[in-house]
Amino acid sequence: MHEWALAEAVVSAASEVVEKSGMKKVASINIGLGELQQVDLEIFKFALSQLLSGRLKDAKIKIRKTRARLKCRVCGCRWLFSKTGLDKSSREAIHFVPEIAHAFVRCPECNSPDFEVEQGRGVWIENIVGKKRCD
C-alpha cells in the first residue's frame, strides 16, 4: 500500500503544476513508472483514481512503464534489472527505497555495487496536458 503514498505525491505535484500554470481543466497526466521500484500498477492506478479531484478529477491517467537499465561505473557494463534471483525481502526493500539496490545488486561482469540507474528508477510525471484558462 506504499503505492498510495506515491500516488498522493503525484496528485500533489500535479495540483501544484495546474495551479501555477493556470490550467482550467486537465485532459491527461502522463506518468513514467520505472521497473526498479516494482510499483503494483493496479493499486497505483486505483489510488490515483481515488485521489484525483478538482481540476484533476477527469484527467486521463496514462502510465508508461520503463525497464530499469543499470550501468556499472567501474567496467561500463550495461544490463537490465531483473528481480529474478532476489529474495522477497530484498525485492521489498528495493520497492521502498530503490537506492537499496546497491546493497543487493552487483554488476554481472565485475561484481561491483557501484552502478548508475540510467533509467527506470521510480515514479515521475512526464507531462500534464490541459487547457489554458481563456479569461
Add this chain to the structure above:
Amino acid sequence: MIDPRTAIIDERLKNVRNVIAVSSGKGGVGKTLVASVLALILARNGYKVGFFDLDFTSPSSHVVLNIGNEQPKEEKGIVPPQIHGLRFMSVVYYSAGRASSLRGSETSDAFIELLAVTKWGNLDYLILDMPPGIGDVTLDLLRFVQNVKFLIVTTPSRLAFETVGKLLDLLRETKNPVVGVIENMQTQESTWIRSQVEAKGFSYLGALPFDSELEQNIGNIDGLLNTQFGKNLKKIIENLFLKNAFLEKRKVGC
C-alpha cells in the same frame, strides 16, 4: 519531467512541531549518541518524539537505541514503529545488515524517497541524526524541510571545530536557526570552544565530559539515561527543549 516526491514533503511533516537536526559537519564527534539520548530524554518527559537516522551509508543509531527486529508498517505509506517511546526510522530496515554504498545523488534520492513516503503523524519533536559532512543530506534538508532548527555537536579538538565553524557560517548565511553548540567528549577544562562559538555569535550550550562508561551502556536504554553523559545532556537541554515555550508550531508553506 517532474519529480512528484518533493511536492508531498510538507504534507508529511505538517503535524511535526519541531524538527531538530543534530549536526556537526565532522564525523566521530558523538552526534548519534547526543541525538539518541536527546530523543530518549524528550520521550521520557512525555513528548511525542520521532527519530530519523539520516546517515544512509553508515547508520548506527539502531545500535545505540537497541532497535531489535521491529519493522515499519505499510498504511498508505510507511509508518515507523514506536520503539522505546520513539517513532524510529532508518535505512537499516531495508539494507538487511549489508553495506549500502551510495554516491551523493543516490543518498539524496533515498532521503527524498523516505521524506515523501514516511508518515510521522503528530510529533512534538522529530530528531534528525545527521551524517558527517556538509553535503547532499544537509543541502536537501535545507531545500526540502522548512524551519529546521540545528543543534550542533563538536569536540574540544581544533580539527573538529575547523569544520563545525564552517557549518555555523553556512547556517548563518542560509538563515537557518541554530539552537546552540554542545561540546562533547571534553577531557579537560577549556574555554577555547566556548570563545570560538560565541565569537561567531552563537550560543554555547555546555560541555559533556568524556564518559568512559558510555560505551558499555550502548543499547541499554535505562543505562544510557543514567550515565553521566545522559545526566549532563539532560541538564544542558532542560532549559531548551523541556519547556513548553519551545513547542511553538513550525511554520510550513511560507
